[in-house]
Amino acid sequence: MKSIHEIPITSLYGVGKAKASAYASLGVETVGDLLYFFPRAYENRGFTVPLSAAREDIKNAIIMTVATEPRVSLIRRGMSLLKFRAFDESGSCEITYFNQNYLKDKFHVGSTFRFWGKVERQGKKISMTSPMAEAYTESVPLPPLASIYKLTEGLSQKVISTHIEAALTLARESLPDYLPERIREKYSLCTLHFALEQIHSPSDYQSLALAKRRLVFDEFFLFAAGIGRSSGETQRYKAPVCSDGDVTPLLNLLPYKLTGAQSRAIDDIRRDMAQNIPMGRIIIGDVGCGKTVCAAAAMYISVKNGHQAALMAPTEILANQHYADLSPIFERLGIKCALLTGSLTPAKKRRLHEQIASTGEDRIDIVIGTQALISEGVKFSDAGLVITDEQHRFGVGQRAALSERNNHTHVLVMSATPIPRSLALVMYGDLKLSKIDEMPAGRQRVDTFLVDEGYRARLDGFIKKNVAEGGQVYIVCPAVEEAEEEAEDEILFSDIGFDNYFSKEKKEKTPLKAATQYADELAARMPELNIAYVHGRMKVKDKDAVMERFVRGEIDVLVSTTVIEVGVNVPNASLMIVENAERFGLSQLHQLRGRVGRGKRKSYCVLVSGTPTLAGLGETATKRLRTMCNSYNGFEIAEEDLKLRGPGDFLSTSTSSAIRQSGDIGFKLADMCEDTSLMTDAFSEAGALISADRQLAAYPELSQEINRIFAIRSDVIN
Numbered sequence: 001m002k003s004i005h006e007i008p009i010t011s012l013y014g015v016g017k018a019k020a021s022a023y024a025s026l027g028v029e030t031v032g033d034l035l036y037f038f039p040r041a042y043e044n045r046g047f048t049v050p051l052s053a054a055r056e057d058i059k060n061a062i063i064m065t066v067a068t069e070p071r072v073s074l075i076r077r078g079m080s081l082l083k084f085r086a087f088d089e090s091g092s093c094e095i096t097y098f099n100q101n102y103l104k105d106k107f108h109v110g111s112t113f114r115f116w117g118k119v120e121r122q123g124k125k126i127s128m129t130s131p132m133a134e135a136y137t138e139s140v141p142l143p144p145l146a147s148i149y150k151l152t153e154g155l156s157q158k159v160i161s162t163h164i165e166a167a168l169t170l171a172r173e174s175l176p177d178y179l180p181e182r183i184r185e186k187y188s189l190c191t192l193h194f195a196l197e198q199i200h201s202p203s204d205y206q207s208l209a210l211a212k213r214r215l216v217f218d219e220f221f222l223f224a225a226g227i228g229r230s231s232g233e234t235q236r237y238k239a240p241v242c243s244d245g246d247v248t249p250l251l252n253l254l255p256y257k258l259t260g261a262q263s264r265a266i267d268d269i270r271r272d273m274a275q276n277i278p279m280g281r282i283i284i285g286d287v288g289c290g291k292t293v294c295a296a297a298a299m300y301i302s303v304k305n306g307h308q309a310a311l312m313a314p315t316e317i318l319a320n321q322h323y324a325d326l327s328p329i330f331e332r333l334g335i336k337c338a339l340l341t342g343s344l345t346p347a348k349k350r351r352l353h354e355q356i357a358s359t360g361e362d363r364i365d366i367v368i369g370t371q372a373l374i375s376e377g378v379k380f381s382d383a384g385l386v387i388t389d390e391q392h393r394f395g396v397g398q399r400a401a402l403s404e405r406n407n408h409t410h411v412l413v414m415s416a417t418p419i420p421r422s423l424a425l426v427m428y429g430d431l432k433l434s435k436i437d438e439m440p441a442g443r444q445r446v447d448t449f450l451v452d453e454g455y456r457a458r459l460d461g462f463i464k465k466n467v468a469e470g471g472q473v474y475i476v477c478p479a480v481e482e483a484e485e486e487a488e489d490e491i492l493f494s495d496i497g498f499d500n501y502f503s504k505e506k507k508e509k510t511p512l513k514a515a516t517q518y519a520d521e522l523a524a525r526m527p528e529l530n531i532a533y534v535h536g537r538m539k540v541k542d543k544d545a546v547m548e549r550f551v552r553g554e555i556d557v558l559v560s561t562t563v564i565e566v567g568v569n570v571p572n573a574s575l576m577i578v579e580n581a582e583r584f585g586l587s588q589l590h591q592l593r594g595r596v597g598r599g600k601r602k603s604y605c606v607l608v609s610g611t612p613t614l615a616g617l618g619e620t621a622t623k624r625l626r627t628m629c630n631s632y633n634g635f636e637i638a639e640e641d642l643k644l645r646g647p648g649d650f651l652s653t654s655t656s657s658a659i660r661q662s663g664d665i666g667f668k669l670a671d672m673c674e675d676t677s678l679m680t681d682a683f684s685e686a687g688a689l690i691s692a693d694r695q696l697a698a699y700p701e702l703s704q705e706i707n708r709i710f711a712i713r714s715d716v717i718n
Contacts, residue, residue: 005032046144052090220682245270285436287594307384340369471574571599
């Protein structure tokens with residue numbers, strides 16, 4: 001029998017080519033993909049109100065009985081209205097549907113429904129337009145929650161729900177529960193089918209919480225098991241022994257001395273590369289702490305011992321920056337260095353491929369590039385080291401692919417996300433950790449302030465002052481467009497608790513600043529300044545072009561989403577403004593702050609709350625943001641972030657209004673910050689299982705699921 005992950009989405013009734021194409025744009029191509037296409041939120045329809053108490057500004061759930069026969073009237077050609085009246089004990093309501101004449105047979109006089117939608121009042125008259133309607137009987141209560149999915153053209157909430165119901169029916173026969181029963185019982189986890197059923201169609205709050213708990217455990221468990229299996233496999237391979245670890249010639253070319261932390265990291269690398277076991281090490285440290293110099297030392301060691309080295313950056317503009325910084329130094333040492341990115345012409349790529357694969361005098365020693373390094377046609381003649389920069393922007397498989405395709409070389413990873421050591425050891429369980437917790441001499445402190453909307457006029461003046469003095473300004477917004485805001489009546493995944501299930505208290509939400517509209521507004525207020533915006537939905541070419549103009553100083557103010565969190569070095573940037581700062585995690589705010597203060601100009605970071613006054617932020621949010629104003633150590637901030645359990649996370653890259661809490665390592669539900677206890681249990685169980693039987697011979701279904709998730713070939717994650 002085929003796995004649900006092998007059954008195409010077109011096997012479901014009603015899914016033809018058009019709908020299959022629409023699903024594909026959402027990343028759904030199989031029945032299995034659809035089952036794991038989780039709701040983005042839930043509408044709470046369980047809290048019903050009398051018609052007289054319904055609010056006009058939000059959607060309401062109202063139980064009413066049909067009072068009159070539905071009547072259809074033709075307004076004009078192609079437009080018809082279906083109208084009838086319904087009532088409850090507190091009043092009556094006129095209900096209207098447009099172009100849905102088929103509903104006439106659904107609403108019989110005397111039948112009762114739960115209507116869901118907004119009401120409109122004109123004097124004493126109450127009406128609802130196109131509300132959702134579910135047949136209601138007092139003896140069989142309706143589920144309180146309705147799933148809300150991300151949509152695209154050609155797919156509606158109803159269509160997706162119908163297809164998911166059909167997928168769940170298929171899953172009853174072809175979806176094995178891969179998690180060992182012993183582990184399920186030990187942690188009181190529900191079955192996989194129950195979890196998928198309830199995550200899509202929750203019977204109640206408690207069932208949804210149980211479902212989420214199981215699926216979060218699975219995400220951590222499968223990730224840990226895959227990492228453990230990959231790590232164990234690595235030990236079987238031999239890497240080039242780089243016994244000559246003297247980096248003095250390289251260090252002599254630097255215009256500064258290394259910090260103690262940098263020296264310790266290089267010593268770690270030197271010891272690892274002197275062995276024939278592939279190095280697996282991650283360097284973690286603040287933006288600007290000097291990780292790149294450690295990477296340069298590692299590449300120098302590889303080349304000095306007769307091997308090649310590669311550095312893979314997440315964006316073309318960052319790869320260009322690394323090349324511009326490092327190639328002059330390597331050239332002075334007689335080392336050939338090249339840049340390989342997707343924008344090169346086919347002819348230049350072919351020539352570079354030949355030089356990388358060459359064993360002659362024209363061989364390239366060091367290649368710096370983007371994911372083009374793992375494209376077809378790139379084959380190193382004698383790779384000794386591969387480095388990935390900003391690890392959280394790459395999947396585990398991408399990192400492993402670069403190493404595995406080049407005979408299991410030494411691997412070095414860099415991350416500018418300072419995180420608590422406890423989380424680092426779990427997240428990077430297959431890697432040894434080097435921490436750079438010192439900043440280079442001369443790196444200035446960025447003064448940080450917290451203000452509210454009342455400071456808007458003064459903030460505009462501060463922007464003009466910085467530009468007038470020759471500086472440049474970053475402004476970071478949490479959304480791309482104004483429409484990106486969760487509705488007041490939706491319940492997000494992050495609101496699902498495991499102890500109290502759901503809090504009935506509504507969270508106060510503030511209007512979100514959106515990059516595109518904000519840039520337009522700012523340009524209208526400051527026509528004398530050159531203002532541009534950049535966000536993650538832009539084409540890479542367009543985004544890089546804007547960033548390059550900012551680097552050259554052609555743009556005074558860059559309005560952006562968090563895509564600049566990992567960005568180029570702009571020493572001239574002297575002011576960072578973060579709008580709706582309460583929507584970001586502390587570690588993320590710290591990284592954004594690290595974008596300024598990189599040159600000689602006195603630099604500032606202003607955190608702007610989305611509330612009219614700071615009093616409206618709440619005690620916890622205020623405490624979190626005050627931490628940013630008083631602390632400048634990324635690791636201390638990360639520990640505080642974990643302790644406070646705020647709304648941010650350590651790996652968020654979302655530019656959506658919700659600042660979703662799933663990390664960048666493939667988690668859809670799991671939160672590295674909020675789900676720490678569950679994460680620890682899952683990693684512990686996965687580690688024990690892999691240690692006892694790396695091949696998981698006793699658990700073939702679990703092994704198959706890990707293979708599928710990590711796309712393992714020959715038992716190697718690549």
